[in-house]
Amino acid sequence: MTLQQVLEEVQKGTISVQDAEQLLRENSYEEMGYAKLDTSRKERTGFAEVIYCSNKADEHLLKIFDRLYREDGEVLGTRASEKQYELVKASFPQVKYDPVSRILKIEAPGKERVGKIAVCTAGTADIPVAEEAAQTAEFFGTAVDRIYDVGVSGMHRLFSRLDTIQEANCVVAVAGMEGALASVLGGLVSRPVIAVPTSVGYGANFHGLSALLTMVNSCANGIAVVNIDNGYGAGYLATQINRLALGK
Amino acid sequence: MTLQQVLEEVQKGTISVQDAEQLLRENSYEEMGYAKLDTSRKERTGFAEVIYCSNKADEHLLKIFDRLYREDGEVLGTRASEKQYELVKASFPQVKYDPVSRILKIEAPGKERVGKIAVCTAGTADIPVAEEAAQTAEFFGTAVDRIYDVGVSGMHRLFSRLDTIQEANCVVAVAGMEGALASVLGGLVSRPVIAVPTSVGYGANFHGLSALLTMVNSCANGIAVVNIDNGYGAGYLATQINRLALGK
Amino acid sequence: MTLQQVLEEVQKGTISVQDAEQLLRENSYEEMGYAKLDTSRKERTGFAEVIYCSNKADEHLLKIFDRLYREDGEVLGTRASEKQYELVKASFPQVKYDPVSRILKIEAPGKERVGKIAVCTAGTADIPVAEEAAQTAEFFGTAVDRIYDVGVSGMHRLFSRLDTIQEANCVVAVAGMEGALASVLGGLVSRPVIAVPTSVGYGANFHGLSALLTMVNSCANGIAVVNIDNGYGAGYLATQINRLALGK
Amino acid sequence: MTLQQVLEEVQKGTISVQDAEQLLRENSYEEMGYAKLDTSRKERTGFAEVIYCSNKADEHLLKIFDRLYREDGEVLGTRASEKQYELVKASFPQVKYDPVSRILKIEAPGKERVGKIAVCTAGTADIPVAEEAAQTAEFFGTAVDRIYDVGVSGMHRLFSRLDTIQEANCVVAVAGMEGALASVLGGLVSRPVIAVPTSVGYGANFHGLSALLTMVNSCANGIAVVNIDNGYGAGYLATQINRLALGK
């Protein structure tokens, strides 16, 4: 019930003041003891709740998975291990697992993917993060073009795919080491660029800090940055932008 | 001319190989000796070139201002000082200066502002950065709602304006100190949130690093971050998103 | 009006649904255009709003000062400059200014100071921060013992005042350089110690970072840390603890 | 014996100067060769000594456990491993172990828990640190309300429990990632908030540094911070504050 609806029920007398107070306070989440599932999230934000699997206890993972599956008929889990895949598969044989992106999911059949985003990587080592972004966006209904291994040390590879990139509603630039790809893309496209620094590299890259600083300081316009290795966040945000472009 | 057009002219023989080579190499910028004005930028990205005034030599500032004004009939300058305002005003009496945002501009008359973005600040000290974002977006044709001083130490102020914020195509969250506003907004809206850390604060905020890290690590979804105090970048990106939402 | 009261009025019909919605959203702050004064703060937290004067525009400072003075009959301003003192004094001749703590205030006459906190410094250079803490606490009704210049390079000075310190309900430990005073106090008293790192020092103290890390890593128990140079925050928190000890 | 008592015995001649000197120097700890047990700590601070189990040699752990058990009839150990639990259990079958908080303890029967503190977490991954805080406080006689998984990405979950939180004498806010929970709580309650940054997160959280900086820079009042993941320190400090509120 919305705030307006609750107030109307109070006015009509169908809900007591005490009940209304309770409703306005305890709205829209399900208490599971160890966690509070945010079941109103889809209504509030247009996105169902997602499971960050890393370090979840087996029992908790299963219960939350089950709960969300019953709610929506589909579930997206990120940062899942092979072992967690085996665990969930025992109860949900239809679950799919991709060891590259570490995404574990049951996807509703016949889901349409619309609009267009481009997910680019500088090197091959950035692909796991890029796939997390791409598959997250696809799960939320976005059509994705993948343009991988187009880093600045061999720029002609990027230019040969530029048409595709320029047609996207949003570009996700995934890069580690010095992270220059985001700036280069920012100078070449007219749509928003979401930069994802990765922890790929060695030496003074300090687990992605170098790429993060590069991207935050970009001299190009139309770039914003998410956390290091946060493919999920980039896929989510790209979907929001793609939906806007589709008038949704 | 596009690549295809140049090639067609070569095929037709209307352009020599040498001229084509020249064209393909020297396309679309104006050499000014000390600078290369990127005059094809508007066509390429949909945004005219903007002047970052800080530390520009007087003579250079004037020349670039003049050059861009002749090109577009309007100019946007950021980080301008009072002294630079006086300088430009002597040649362009119609120039406007806002000492809060430090924006110096001549805006084409009758420009329409369309769509809707919301620019929010945590405190009053964040307003200069917010105004840079808001006025940049307005210059590029975006309608802006300002919701200032709604930081997390008094959350009821934010909630009273939530309807307005939720209607925007894009939310710009400007905050210094601990920068928690971005996370709070990310949990409350379904549209992209562009987080702008500011250098407002003291002690361990380390000139905005604290707010930057907070925002990059946000537990909420749909948030991306621009550089510390980079109101211009946020206004630019918000405009890109707003345009997408308008089908432009 | 509390939530319960509003709901009762709706039930009675004395308030319409629209008005109730408005009330529940727009409660308890005063819109001043550039700022939203949090006038319900005293009721919510037991502390009136305080003015952080640093970098406030003259006109804004005066208006906020005036507004708070009319509300409470007293005002506390922190980080005020001499110039701001002159400005406020022109309108409020009774205003007091302390150049050491940079506190600017009008205090209600006959205010009682109760309980007891101890404010300690390691050196004389830490006194400005300590005075901000002490005078903040006094403004909020707390009795304060000052024990200054008792740093660890001459520990006998501290021991001679230990009785006084051990009687306090809360100890504020203000120290720059290596900040060891907080750990030493934590090992000697049974009451909470609020540690305030200061930016006093040179070389590798990095504007207080060294003292902050020292205090956060303290091997002693019962210590918590506020921001570098944040005397106000320490005085506020010490007052909260002192009030609890007094059953308030 | 206090200093005064020793001096009186010297005056009376019942203690020689040599013995007095010895007494004033060697007071109140037990030399165990590898460690000096601080057996006067309970008297001095109101809290018995606690064992930080991590990396303790088996033999040392057992001896110190035994020594403290004989002293007080109860023992609190933190950061204990399963293996250490097995080790201690062989000698003390009544010992209890909680694998979540990693607390290993023998608690005196019939201990009363009084007053009230609230321990809140932003997410479920913060629970181990929160339980260390809660169980430490309980061991020292404090009644604890647990409010878990109320982070800022779904604020309504927090608001539904606000009454409980506002009744506590002290609030412990446990959060990783961007750590915004502490600021939000600081704006909503009138009692001290102890902020505990956790190392939960990834990317640019740098093992808790991000949350630590967020909390130290909080724009809300009445907040102080302990070390990253330091649940024990927060539980200890909350107990000190709770005791003050109870007039103890």
Added chain:
Amino acid sequence: MTLQQVLEEVQKGTISVQDAEQLLRENSYEEMGYAKLDTSRKERTGFAEVIYCSNKADEHLLKIFDRLYREDGEVLGTRASEKQYELVKASFPQVKYDPVSRILKIEAPGKERVGKIAVCTAGTADIPVAEEAAQTAEFFGTAVDRIYDVGVSGMHRLFSRLDTIQEANCVVAVAGMEGALASVLGGLVSRPVIAVPTSVGYGANFHGLSALLTMVNSCANGIAVVNIDNGYGAGYLATQINRLALGK
């Protein structure tokens, strides 16, 4: 084909506009699905593509190795594990592996090594990085003098080899801990010094950051720095300089 050649073919009509466009865009790399092999690199830069083996999937490593071997008749792989050596050896029995430098390679027979560079280390622990530099340079045809364990704590060891070092076209200085070797060499030779900080050390060396800062801040002239532990990069750059000295 160069740009000029393509344009001439267009003019002659032997290549259609569409084909020319395609050629100008898709020049010179081989799409392998997961990677884009930069097969034009040798022509562009004078160096064949090299495989960074670390974390490459077995299948990808083998395919790329095979591809490059067919292209050039030799392959250089860096940061290879023993396990990767076994893998590649099964298909390419002639492959060589050096466990110190972790270089895996097939080298064309009868390759001449010309010119002269000197690779120096401060200690024995820096040798793995130095060998990566030396063997990279040798693979690219450079003659290398190795001068190891000549750090500043026993400077006479360095002086006894100074003649050799001064004769080199380029000096590679490999050092961890405080990295002073680069500055000392910079003051003694007239040729470029490439400084390679290593992660060798403990405590406050922070995985090579200390040596990196030392080398970047060197008071000596003619020094430039590559990434921490980046022996490959130093060997590559030294080869470029050596080739210049040989008029290549």
Added chain:
Amino acid sequence: MTLQQVLEEVQKGTISVQDAEQLLRENSYEEMGYAKLDTSRKERTGFAEVIYCSNKADEHLLKIFDRLYREDGEVLGTRASEKQYELVKASFPQVKYDPVSRILKIEAPGKERVGKIAVCTAGTADIPVAEEAAQTAEFFGTAVDRIYDVGVSGMHRLFSRLDTIQEANCVVAVAGMEGALASVLGGLVSRPVIAVPTSVGYGANFHGLSALLTMVNSCANGIAVVNIDNGYGAGYLATQINRLALGK
């Protein structure tokens, strides 16, 4: 005298043991009380000593200038102020000063500039550092091509000048903000690239640290980095490489 020469004189008896000892110890520098001029440097390294003017006392600057002028008939001073220019000009009217690069010099007439290096900048704000590099190289006899304002936000500007850049013996890449220019150049040329991070930028560039990390972590080969804003060091190193290419 070389070591060999001194020893021969001793053998011949023309120099006593004591004098030889003195000579071998006190060789080749001139004691000026406050400084030891390294007058053998030119012989040892091929470069005369240069004056770092910043913060030099007037009297010292003049004396060192005079001493070096008498030695070589020319002097190069870096980081000189306008005031220092006036000072030196009073004694040496022929001195030249460039306020952009802050270089103060007397250059021997008729000096030839040979070979070729390219000095590139990302933006116009990087020009002062680039000019320090270019003019240093020119002073040491190197011919320089300047290619300014070719940063990655408008890459076509760079491509139009690529031929010139690819012909240089060494490329100096000067860039602030995110410093991506160095990586882009590294992927396009076959000669060494010396990367100079500049402190140009704002927010999270942290006075050049961002660009430094970007450049050190470059994914392209053949790049080495000098200190932030160290144009002099880059010009010096480029000259060393240029000389090698000329067989000097």
Added chain:
Amino acid sequence: MTLQQVLEEVQKGTISVQDAEQLLRENSYEEMGYAKLDTSRKERTGFAEVIYCSNKADEHLLKIFDRLYREDGEVLGTRASEKQYELVKASFPQVKYDPVSRILKIEAPGKERVGKIAVCTAGTADIPVAEEAAQTAEFFGTAVDRIYDVGVSGMHRLFSRLDTIQEANCVVAVAGMEGALASVLGGLVSRPVIAVPTSVGYGANFHGLSALLTMVNSCANGIAVVNIDNGYGAGYLATQINRLALGK
């Protein structure tokens, strides 16, 4: 009176218990309101108290100066400004000021300087810190050899003075930029080396952090480090070591 003496007086009855308690608590410092002069320091540590003049209020500086002068007949002030010199000179015409080291002092006549320490600098810009060290040591009675401008970019300058350095009881190595001098000295002498990093340099030296890390990570033995620019601390410690060597 020592502890033993006080106790004996109590036993004899010549001091009451109350007085003894007072004595044991309030020993040996003089309360000045804003500061507690540590007048027992000379007895406790062998060094009189010294004034850190930086930022001292005029009135406080004068009073402390006067107080210490009356106590010892001589005073040492560090980090004094010209203005503070003028202030003190008005009352103490015999005061001496050195603008290089910024030391302000009255030294007792006929003081003997004994033993031997060597104070070395890498460059001329490090001399102010070196002079603070040297003059501090001299004030405390140590004979000092100054060996300046012997940094590693021209090592022969250092070797020519090595005999002098090797004869010292303690060597103070003062260096900014990359701070390699300390390591070089550590490898050449058998006596303790006190390393003083200075903030001299630019770019990535980060106000002395680079030199500090270099020195802390030194591969040579017998080196310990004081704070950045802390010449006073080095002179003090060198004096302690020199005294030990003299059997004092």
Added chain:
Amino acid sequence: MTLQQVLEEVQKGTISVQDAEQLLRENSYEEMGYAKLDTSRKERTGFAEVIYCSNKADEHLLKIFDRLYREDGEVLGTRASEKQYELVKASFPQVKYDPVSRILKIEAPGKERVGKIAVCTAGTADIPVAEEAAQTAEFFGTAVDRIYDVGVSGMHRLFSRLDTIQEANCVVAVAGMEGALASVLGGLVSRPVIAVPTSVGYGANFHGLSALLTMVNSCANGIAVVNIDNGYGAGYLATQINRLALGK
């Protein structure tokens, strides 16, 4: 041969110029291929070479151990593993290993330990580092008093041992967490304090950085700092100071 001796032989004609040159260049170290043993070190510095065992290859460790044993009849190895102990023991059954300090040694029989240093730790977890310091000093002939577990959270433990500490020629202060012990000791003794930060702690101690900064910034005098966990370096330096005090 000293420089003077070589020159005299040249004068006499007993050594040719070529041989003298060779001697002056190749003096005093033994080339082992992978390492250059610094066999003149004992003569130069008064300390034999020591083996840093960590990560040494088995074969190298054994050869160096053997070489040093033949030279001196005793060997000191630091940071040795249990496995390395087993390895060395097979060849040298008389070798001793201490698993706490990880020191592996053969000590010459009947070595006298003279003078006095005090090694103090803040907690029991700092003992491994302290033992490395103490046993290093003992190996080099220094008598050591160990005073462990006297950190600032229970200061009375320290005071009861103060007499012993004050009698030492040098105090080594070993502390992790916040490292305040060094400052406290610096204020209580008149002899040099060598501070050793340890990596003991958790959260924001950042592997010892917190303790390092604390110690470097100490407000007490007579303190210098070695690297994090560098017990060996502290024991070495303390021995140098102790020898000076004994007139050696």
